[in-house]
Amino acid sequence: MMQVAEIVVDVPTMQTNRPWTYLIPKSLINILVPGMRVVVPFGNSNRQIQGFVVTVHESTETAQLKPVISVIELNPVLTPELIQLGNELANRNFVFMVSMYQAMLPNVMRAKYSKQLRLNQPDALKQPEVQAMFADRDLVDFNAGDVDMALLPALKAYQQQGVLDVVYQVDNRAKVKLVRMITPLLSTNEYDQLRHALRATAKKQARLLTYLMKLGSNPQSTTQFEKQAGVTANDIKVAAQKGWVEIEEVEAYRIPKLVEPIKQTTPLTLNSEQQDAYDQIVAAVNGQTNHVFLLEGVTGSGKTEIYLQVIAQVLSQNRTALMLVPEITLTPQMVHRVKGRFGSMVAVMHSGLSDGERYDEWRRVKRHEAQVVIGARSAVFAPLDNIGIIIVDEEHESSYKQEENPRYHARDVAILRAKYHNAVVVLGSATPSLESRARAQRNRYTLLRLTHRALANPLPTSEVVDMRDVIKQGGDDIFSDQLLKKIGDRIDRNEQSVLMLNRRGYANFLMCRQCGFVPMCPNCDLAMTVHQDTKRLECHICGANQPIPNECPMCGSDRIRPYGTGTQKVEEQLQIRFPNARIIRMDVDTTRKKGATDRLLTQFGQKKADILVGTQMIAKGLDFPDVTLVGILNADTTLNLPDFRASERTFQLITQVSGRAGRADKKGEVVIQTYNPQHYAIALAKQQDYERFFSKEMQIRHTWRYAPYYYSVQIKISHQFENQVAKAAYQLVEWLRNKIADDTIIFGPAPTTVRRMKNRYYYQILIKFKHDTGLEKALTELMADAQNLSKDGIQLAIDREPVSLI
DNA sequence: AGCACGCCGACT
DNA sequence: GTCGGCGTGCTC
Numbered sequence: 001m002m003q004v005a006e007i008v009v010d011v012p013t014m015q016t017n018r019p020w021t022y023l024i025p026k027s028l029i030n031i032l033v034p035g036m037r038v039v040v041p042f043g044n045s046n047r048q049i050q051g052f053v054v055t056v057h058e059s060t061e062t063a064q065l066k067p068v069i070s071v072i073e074l075n076p077v078l079t080p081e082l083i084q085l086g087n088e089l090a091n092r093n094f095v096f097m098v099s100m101y102q103a104m105l106p107n108v109m110r111a112k113y114s115k116q117l118r119l120n121q122p123d124a125l126k127q128p129e130v131q132a133m134f135a136d137r138d139l140v141d142f143n144a145g146d147v148d149m150a151l152l153p154a155l156k157a158y159q160q161q162g163v164l165d166v167v168y169q170v171d172n173r174a175k176v177k178l179v180r181m182i183t184p185l186l187s188t189n190e191y192d193q194l195r196h197a198l199r200a201t202a203k204k205q206a207r208l209l210t211y212l213m214k215l216g217s218n219p220q221s222t223t224q225f226e227k228q229a230g231v232t233a234n235d236i237k238v239a240a241q242k243g244w245v246e247i248e249e250v251e252a253y254r255i256p257k258l259v260e261p262i263k264q265t266t267p268l269t270l271n272s273e274q275q276d277a278y279d280q281i282v283a284a285v286n287g288q289t290n291h292v293f294l295l296e297g298v299t300g301s302g303k304t305e306i307y308l309q310v311i312a313q314v315l316s317q318n319r320t321a322l323m324l325v326p327e328i329t330l331t332p333q334m335v336h337r338v339k340g341r342f343g344s345m346v347a348v349m350h351s352g353l354s355d356g357e358r359y360d361e362w363r364r365v366k367r368h369e370a371q372v373v374i375g376a377r378s379a380v381f382a383p384l385d386n387i388g389i390i391i392v393d394e395e396h397e398s399s400y401k402q403e404e405n406p407r408y409h410a411r412d413v414a415i416l417r418a419k420y421h422n423a424v425v426v427l428g429s430a431t432p433s434l435e436s437r438a439r440a441q442r443n444r445y446t447l448l449r450l451t452h453r454a455l456a457n458p459l460p461t462s463e464v465v466d467m468r469d470v471i472k473q474g475g476d477d478i479f480s481d482q483l484l485k486k487i488g489d490r491i492d493r494n495e496q497s498v499l500m501l502n503r504r505g506y507a508n509f510l511m512c513r514q515c516g517f518v519p520m521c522p523n524c525d526l527a528m529t530v531h532q533d534t535k536r537l538e539c540h541i542c543g544a545n546q547p548i549p550n551e552c553p554m555c556g557s558d559r560i561r562p563y564g565t566g567t568q569k570v571e572e573q574l575q576i577r578f579p580n581a582r583i584i585r586m587d588v589d590t591t592r593k594k595g596a597t598d599r600l601l602t603q604f605g606q607k608k609a610d611i612l613v614g615t616q617m618i619a620k621g622l623d624f625p626d627v628t629l630v631g632i633l634n635a636d637t638t639l640n641l642p643d644f645r646a647s648e649r650t651f652q653l654i655t656q657v658s659g660r661a662g663r664a665d666k667k668g669e670v671v672i673q674t675y676n677p678q679h680y681a682i683a684l685a686k687q688q689d690y691e692r693f694f695s696k697e698m699q700i701r702h703t704w705r706y707a708p709y710y711y712s713v714q715i716k717i718s719h720q721f722e723n724q725v726a727k728a729a730y731q732l733v734e735w736l737r738n739k740i741a742d743d744t745i746i747f748g749p750a751p752t753t754v755r756r757m758k759n760r761y762y763y764q765i766l767i768k769f770k771h772d773t774g775l776e777k778a779l780t781e782l783m784a785d786a787q788n789l790s791k792d793g794i795q796l797a798i799d800r801e802p803v804s805l806i
Numbered sequence: 807a808g809c810a811c812g813c814c815g816a817c818t
Numbered sequence: 819g820t821c822g823g824c825g826t827g828c829t830c
Contacts, residue, residue, distance in 0.1 A: 004830090011807055011829080020830040043829045045809055065830055153822090791825090 003029050004059040005068060007051040009042055010111060012096045014784040019054050023065040032056060032068065035076025035083060037109065039069040039170045048168035050111035052101050054083050072172050075366075077105055079383065081420050088416065094783050094798040095406035103406050104381035106359040112171040115142045117155065117164055124163040127154050142166070174359055179252040182236060182245050183219040184212050194244070204235045212244065222247065253360040256353055265340040267312065268305050277448040281310050284424045285317075285388055292415060294395075294440040295428040297450030298459065298688065299659025303428045305454070307391050308341050310426070311372060315345070319388030320371045322417075324410055326397040327351060327376040329620050332598060338374050349375030349382060352594075377402060380410040380417070387421040390414045394620070395427035395436055396652060398803040407799060411436075430659065430690070431652040434701065437694050438708040460630070460661040460668030462686040466677045467634075478565055478573055483631050483671045487574075490629050491581055491610050495666065497629040498622070499574075500657050501567050502637045503587075503615045508566035510537060510548065514557035519549070525756040530562045533589040542758045570613050570633065578611075586614035619656045628668050630661040635674040635682055642753055643805045644706045647681040651693050654685035705745065707801070710768040713779065714802040716752070718795045722761040728794050729763040732782075736767070739778040744769040753806045760795070766805065 006019035022040055024032050032038065032053060040051045048069060053076070078086070078101060086100040102110055119138040125131050129151055133140060158164040186194075195209040211229035220228075222236055240247050270278055277295060284291045297303045311321040325334060330350045339346045347361040347370035364370040366383045373382040377400055380390075392400070392411050400410040411427065418425045427436050427445070440447035453459065465480045475481065490497045509527035511518050518527050521539035528537035530548065538545040552560040562569070567587040574583055584604050591597045597617070604612050605624050612618060612627075638650045654672060662668020674682050684693040702709050717732065719725040729749035736746060747766040755761060769775055779798055786796040 007830085009829085013807065015827090016807085016829070022830060040830085043807090043809060044811095045829095047808070049807095061830090063830075 001058050001060060004057060004061065004065060005032055005038075005053045006055040006057075007038060007040055007053055007068070008097045008101065009040060010050040010098050010102075011042065012099050014096075014787055017090075017096045017098075020051075021059070021061065021063075021065055022051075023067040024056070025067045028068060028071065031074070032071060033076055034080060035078035037072035037077055037111075039072065041066050041069060045166070046168075047113075047115075048170050049113065050170050052078060052083075052098065054087075072170075073174070077109060077366075077383075079385070081417070082381065082383070085381075085413070085416060085420070089406070089408050089413065093407045093800055094779060095408075099406040100408075103378065103402075103408070106174070106355065106362045108173040108175070108355050108359045110173070112173060114169045114171060116140060116167045116169065117142050118167050119163070120165060121163045124161065125158070127151075130154055130158065139167075173355075175356070177252045177254055177356065177360070178249040180222040180247055181219045181250045182222050182225050182240075182247050184215055184217055184245055186212075186244060188213045188216070191244070204231055205238070207231060208235050208239055209244075212239075253364060254354070254356045255360070256348060256357045262336060262339045262343070264343070265337070267309050267341075268302075270305065270309070271302070271452070271454060273450050273452060274302050274306055274454065277450065278306050278309055280446065280448060281306070281389075281424060281426060282313050285310065285314055288388075288422045290419050290422045290424070292418070292425040292427065292439075292445040293448055294432055294436050294445045295426055295448045295450070296432055296437070296440075296690065297428065297430060298453065299430050299656070300453040300455070300457075301430075301450035302454030303393070303450065304337065307393070307426065307428070308338070310389055310391075310424075311342065314388035315342070315371055317388060319386050319423075320384040321373070321389045321391070322379070322382060322384055322387060322414070323372070323374045323391040323393065324380055324400070324414065325374065325376065325393045326399045326620070328399070328617065329394065330374070330376050331601075333623075335374065338372065342372050345370055346372045346374060347382070349373060349379040351376065377410045380413045387417060387423045389424050389426065390418050391426045391428065393428045395429045396431055396433040396648075401801075401803045403799075403803070405797075409801065431655050432690075432694075434648060434694065434697060435708045438698065457662065457665060458667055459688055460658060460670050462658060462670040462672060462688070464672045464674060464677045464682060464686050467673050467675050470673075476573075478570060478633060479577070480671070480673055483673065484577060486629050486669060486671060487578065487581075487611065487631070491578060493628075494626075495628045496604070496607065496610060496612070496624060496626045497631065498612045498618060498627050498657070498660050499570065499614075499631040499633060500618055501565065501570055501613070501615055501633045502635060502653065503567075508562050508564045508569075510560060511563040512552035512554060512557055513559040513561065514552060515555040517552050517554035517560070518563075519546075519553070523757070523759045524754060526754050530566070531589060532566075532568050533592070541754065565634070567613055567615060574611065574613065581611055582609040583611045583613060584609040586612065586618055588615070591617065616653065619653060619660075622660055624660075626666070627660055628662050628666045629671070630657055630668065631671045631673070632657055633673055635672045635685075636676045636679070639676060639679060639681060641806060644701070644704065645803075645805075647679075647697060647700075651681040651685045651690075651697075654682065655688060655690070658685070658688065705768055710745075710770060712769075712801060713767045713775070714799045714805065715765040715767070715782075716762060716797045716799065717749070717765070718757075718760040718762045719793055720760055722751075722755075724792075724794070725761045725763045728789065728792075729765060733765055736765075736775075736778055740767070740775045741769065741772040744772045744775055764805075 003024040005022050005024050007022050008019050034053050034055055036053045038051050038053055039048050042049050082104055087097055090097040090100045117140045119134050191209050191213045195206055198206055208229055208231045239245050281293055295303055314321050335348055347365050349361055373379055392414050395411055402408050415425055439445045465482050470480045487497050508530045509518055510530055519537055521528050521544050523544055524539055524541045528539050531538050535548055536545045537548055551558045567585050571583050571585045584600050586600050635654055639646050658670040661670050680696050717725055717729050733746055733749055745768045749763045749765050752762040752764050789796055
């Protein structure tokens with residue numbers, strides 16, 4: 001009998017996507033436990049790679065097992081829960097286990113590998129070129145790039161003779177920050193005596209002793225000590241040598257800085273609707289019953305306050321809380337709100353943190369020093385134990401789905417984790433996803449509705465302006481008279497306006513007015529987008545860019561200029577009409593720099609501007625009391641996208657932006673400009689009637705057999721040549737047809753909306769199904785085949801429940 | 807992925 | 819005859 005470990009190795013391929021059995025050497029018995037990162041030999045050259053221990057057990061296996069080389073850290077990084085969750089998600093989403101584990105951990109835990117050549121017998125080295133390589137050292141980094149390929153045979157021969165060794169290295173980038181702390185060892189009296197005994201010339205030592213007397217027995221970091229005592233590192237070293245103080249290295253956290261200090265907040269009184277929702281959630285929390293609530297509440301109905309009070313309740317039971325918000329709403333204001341209630345119990349996890357900060361926040365959670373985690377998508381994997389509540393705010397947001405491998409949906413993961421912990425999930429939204437709302441309809445989730453705003457101020461009144469009439473009457477295609485008049489009123493009354501330009505699927509491109517030429521990306525079938533800040537044309541798919549030409553490359557005319565409406569143009573036109581208005585523009589160009597978004601919003605909040613013009617990014621989370629007008633300049637560009645969720649997205653967007661108007665005692669107004677005023681998504685968004693939108697949209701989904709009535713899987717397939725993809729895609733569909741259930745529907749293959757991206761042609765296949773084990777099996781098989789296909793240059797991606805079909 | 811093995815074409 | 823090109827297959 002011997003101790004063995006099942007280990008998932010860091011080789012993301014289908015053939016290696018399973019645990020491998022390793023021998024646990026004597027020295028690691030009782031040390032090695034599941035969830036640990038280890039270094040193991042792998043392959044016939046025994047290169048060293050990172051692995052994750054998934055189980056430890058006894059075995060009588062006679063096969064020759066290789067031993068684990070070492071453990072990377074003494075504490076496991078994955079809990080049994082996360083190991084199991086990783087496997088489940090890997091299976092479900094057609095990704096590799098190891099990719100899933102890595103996605104659960106801070107970036108720094110992704111191993112970096114290096115390879116070196118070690119010289120054992122310098123005397124045996126005869127070839128001059130190889131001698132030169134080793135010149136005066138016996139360890140050389142071996143990167144294919146900087147070692148002369150011609151030397152390869154010689155190096156190999158030396159290796160076989162034992163003159164050289166190939167050394168593989170797994171670099172652990174998870175580094176703990178250390179701070180040198182200085183601890184006084186003597187009493188104030190003793191320091192005083194020492195100081196009197198000093199020679200008159202020992203000025204620095206005297207200063208050091210005086211400061212030590214002041215410090216008492218408190219330890220202090222050496223950097224702070226040096227600064228405050230006015231001494232150097234060497235003075236401290238001398239003091240330590242004399243036994244006056246002790247210096248030791250202590251772990252420190254890199255804590256993300258906040259711009260403003262946290263103000264402590266206290267719970268607000270809940271209104272009866274809030275109280276009712278709170279009571280139901282807390283009853284489930286107290287009963288430790290795994291249950292999902294859908295909290296449907298209009299903007300301003302006080303969902304966040306309910307979240308905070310439920311979290312407080314969970315914490316009082318010594319359990320922990322996880323709160324997910326979309327990256328875009330994870331603003332300093334939001335962090336302040338949560339930290340203001342729970343202080344240092346909170347860990348924040350979002351993309352703005354440095355690798356070191358993120359690692360440290362992760363460790364604080366892991367060590368139970370933080371009991372509340374607030375974060376964006378990937379925070380759903382926070383290493384919390386004993387979770388009592390998981391909140392998914394703005395649950396309809398598509399950014400909860402990770403659209404690259406490893407694909408996962410944070411909302412689904414939240415529900416899985418809650419099941420494990422017997423915890424409660426609260427999905428919150430003013431405009432729930434059809435999927436979630438439908439589950440509430442069938443009582444899988446409990447629907448909780450908040451129909452009033454918490455501060456009893458009325459919802460804004462909305463007006464839909466038919467832009468077709470405006471154009472017919474010779475009006476402007478950006479601003480209707482109705483909107484302009486209302487903006488003017490606001491300026492007169494010293495109130496603020498927010499104008500949103502819906503730019504999704506609608507970019508600003510260049511067109512020659514003479515010949516109609518539009519500059520296209522050389523690598524993608526897509527018009528290039530104009531960026532005025534950099535004065536360049538840029539492709540939004542591959543990033544290719546070039547200067548804006550002064551004349552048309554086709555016909556030489558100088559009448560080549562931007563087409564369509566950009567935020568810049570809106571700003572210009574607005575300034576012409578209201579010369580004295582102060583305007584802030586927020587779009588990708590003005591918010592590119594780090595912190596720019598916060599700065600602009602703060603300015604607007606301090607009423608340093610009358611009008612805020614922006615794209616989708618202004619739709620969420622803004623809360624300014626003096627905004628009494630919201631204008632949506634082109635409500636319907638999202639409506640025309642070839643995606644079954646186009647109506648849902650449009651409805652959500654309009655509803656959200658409308659919610660920005662009139663939050664305090666002032667009543668708000670919303671102007672929705674559109675070419676489709678009769679469209680139900682627009683008409684119902686005007687009325688803020690989510691429930692009617694839901695039933696109407698459900699009928700349409702039913703008719704067309706889309707989610708939530710059907711599950712879906714999208715297969716995207718690409719190749720450098722169009723005829724090759726097409727052929728492979730048709731073959732794939734033929735192959736699939738024999739394996740699927742009768743009521744499963746295959747759409748396509750069809751070229752994607754943008755046929756060519758990054759010089760590759762794309763086809764997509766959409767599969768709609770109810771319940772189909774044959775399909776599931778076929779897709780897993782397909783994942784294995786993908787590797788063979790890639791030899792022919794074909795790339796393939798399987799996406800369960802795609803959030804975008806474009 | 808990354809490495810070794812092995813089977814064919816261009817050379818001393 | 820051999821060297822080395824890359825296709826094929828395996829990794830506890």
